[in-house]
Amino acid sequence: MLKIADRTYHSRLLLGTGKYPSFEVQKKAVEVSQAEILTFAVRRMNIFSAEQPNFLEQLDLTNYTLLPNTAGAKTAEEAVRIAKLAKASGLCDMIKVEVIGDQRTLLPDPIETLKASEKLLAEGFIVLPYTSDDVVLAKRLENLGVHAIMPGASPIGSGKGLVNPLNLKFIVEQSEIPVIVDAGIGSPKDAAYAMELGADAVLLNTAVSGARDPVKMAEAMKLAIDAGRLGFEAGRIEEKEYATASSPTIGMMTL
Amino acid sequence: MAYLGGEKGMSITVNGKQVELFESVQQLLAHYSLENRIVVVEVNRDIVMKENYATTRLSHGDVVEIVHFVGGG
DSSP: EETTTTTEEOOOOEEEEESSSSHHHHHHHHHEEEEEEHEEEEEEOOOGGGTTTTGGSSSSGGEEEEEEEEEBBBHHHHHHHHHHHHHTTTTTEEEEEOBEETTTTTEEOOOHHHHHHHHHHHTTOEEEEEESSSSHHHHHHHHHOOOOOOOOSSSSSSSOOOHHHHHHHHHHHSSSBBBBESOOOSHHHHHHHHTTTTOOOEEEEEHHHHHHSSSHHHHHHHHHHHHHHHHHOOOOEEEEEEEEOSSSSSOOOOO | BBBOOOOGEEEEETTTTEEOOBHHHHHHHHEEETSSSOEEEEEEEEOOOOOGGGTTBOTTTOEEEEEEEEOOO
16 A cells, blocks of 8 residues: 555556546546546636636546646745645645756756745645655655655656666665655556665656557556566565576486 | 726736726636636635635736646646
8 A cells, every 4th residue: 555644545656647638538547547646737727718628627536636736836936836726726735846947857956846845844735746866855855744755767758767776776765755756757667667666656647648549558557566566575586697597406317 | 796897997817818807706707607617716826715705806907817727747
């Protein structure tokens, strides 16, 4: 079970809701992914054509925890404002702190992320910061009291997978709060790898929504995450440089 | 009376666009058929909670943001 603050979840896949080809595909993908936590962004409503459908309004919200993000924020202040807007909906008190510091790579601003997390904790939010894979930053955020840490595997939407598995492993080893590998996942092997390193969960979006068949990929990710988690719990064998025979070396008949 | 714009030339800014002035947040939302939608309203950067929609008066020049949840990662 994944435990974030006082909540528990069966699923270790957190799914983003952006950029699906259609609501129908998205609904099916969400369903087969078995995700229980869905991320959203907060944006201006087009009030002049308000009749356009909204995905969130079509969900049975009793089945999901909403994890709004503060995407679009470049400062702690902006992130706090977005977080408060999200919470005022009365639908959620969890927030993915996302403060981007560089537009080309969309990498997070560690200092603003830290400041925003501190303010939002003081406001009573359940705080899940999206961070770079910096081991010391992860520790500093944990010491503030954040409820999970979400280091990126590689830049958002890049699909490059785990570019620094060693750092992710260090973060997993030191953390007493859940570690959710967020951003950069490209394929099921990346998700499985993150889980094998001991991550508590994976958050992904484009890897599913941008796949040729998002519904099938949603299922593949679910299976990969389950497999990776089982593998981690089972404890993998040590790597060796040379072969070790699997069959007995004694009792061999004369050939 | 809900609609206070027009001849008096009074307006507010909603989501970056100038529109006629309405008496309250509730009237504004009703005009755009948003009463039953999942939205959050800010007036001059202060969040207006649902229970205060009817009592929150709008005045000429107010800046209103009406936001909602959209797909995102």
